[in-house]
Amino acid sequence: MTTQTMGPGPLMIDVDGLELNQEDEQLLQQACVGGLILFQRNFSSRSQLCELVKSIRAIRQDIIIAVDQEGGRVQRLKEDGFQRLPAMQKIKDYQEAQTAASETEIEQLGFLMASEVLACGIDISFAPVLDVDESFSSIIGDRSFSDDPREVVRLGSAFMRGMSNAGMATTGKHFPGHGAVQEDSHLTLPVDKRSWAEVEQRDLLPFAKLLPQLDALMPAHIIFSQIDEQPVGFSEYWLKTVLRDKMAYNGVIFSDDLSMEGAVQAGSYAERAKLALSAGCDMVLVCNNRQGALEVADALQNYPLAPESQERLMTMLARRQWAWENLASDSSWQGGKAFAERLLA
Structure with a gap:
């Protein structure tokens, strides 16, 4: 099989x-496919994972391969040498119990996560979570660094420096903030009734402060009813007027998964994808529904992706290659591992 670029x-x-399988291979050869996300079901060992990644690259060399490797309950790669990662709110718990974690330790934690993922040929982990929450949101909770937006900025910035040092592009989620709604957008479409001022002063603050470090953003499937009637990921107001124009953001915008219940009101899978792209997303995710993915692939066969979107997406490819056997001798990896184990103790 010839590798396509x-x-x-x-x-x-x-x-x-x-x-x-054969259907996977055929789908990967379609020009509209630009990314592939891996889940825990795709991992049995590190060697198997590396072979899977190689087989994907053999078909599409330039594809963006992603995984959710945040830590805590959202960590897809957990065994066979991968360091178990804490939920980010463990940092806050550690600080309250002892002394404040240094930004160097948090940087090293970001480096640890990113370098292990990169060493398997994967380009990005969709991280970090920049939602402001402690335990209110059923889906965010301990995935958040803190319920204090200033701490989310401080800790998120350090974590992203570590990711960048390892050679991985950063993705902040879930713009403009998922922590103030209790409902899980995987299961329903949450509605946040707060004013612009309330959202701006709390939830939006980490995204606004950290935009220079964010290579990509992922919007939330939430309606902010006093601001716009569309869910954020389908809203030209949020993605173009606010993010591109007012905030002057020029990084990648990934949709959140279009299979989530929070996306259903936008119509069929093809309609969801086209609406998200026309609203301002550069790439749409369709996960855990092959029929939906095939429907979107068919609908986007001749989709004219803007050159600036393609240029932005190319920045998400790995910026550094790591040999797994060299990680243990790296001081940043060592520091990140030691800090992770302290947080988990």
């Missing part, structure tokens, strides 16, 4: 198993 298209898909 055609620039990333606007669709990110997933695969079911530990190796590619």
Whole structure:
């Protein structure tokens, strides 16, 4: 099979198993496919994972391969040498119990996560979570660094410096903030009734402060009813007027998964994808629903992805290659591992 290089298209898909099947291979060859996200079901060992990644690259060399490797309950790669990562709110608990964690330790934690993912040929982990929360939101909770937006800025900035030092692009989620709604957007479409001023002073603050460090953003499937009637990921107001124009953001915008219940009101899978792209997303994710992914791939066969979107997406590819056997001798990896283990103790 010939490796194809055609620039990333606007669709990110997933695969079911530990190796590619014929349908996977055919789908990956479609020009509209530009990304692939891996889940825990795609991992049985590090060697198997590396072979799966190689088989994907053999079909599409330039594809963006992603994983959710935040830590805590959202960590897809956990065994066979991968360091177990704490939920980010463990840092706050550690600070309250002892002394404030140094920014160097948090940087090293970001480096640890990113370097292990990169060493398997994966480009990005969708991290960090920049939502402001402690335990209110059913889906965010301990995934957040803090319920204090200033601490989210401080800790998130340090974590992203570590990711960048390892060679990984950063993705902040879930713009403009998911921590103030209790409902899980995987299961329903939450509505946040707060004013612009309330959102800006709390939830939006980490995104606004950290924009220079953010290579990508992922918007939330939430309606802010006093601000715009569309869910954020389908809203030209949020993505173009606020993010691109007012905030002058020029990084990648990934949709959140279009299979989530929070996306259902936008119509069929094809309608959801086209609406998200026209609202300002550079790439849309369709996960855990192969029929939906095929529908979107068919609808986007001749989709004219803007050159600036393609250029932005190319910045998400890995910026450094790591050999797994060299990680243990790296001082930043060592520091990150030691800090992770202290947080988990």
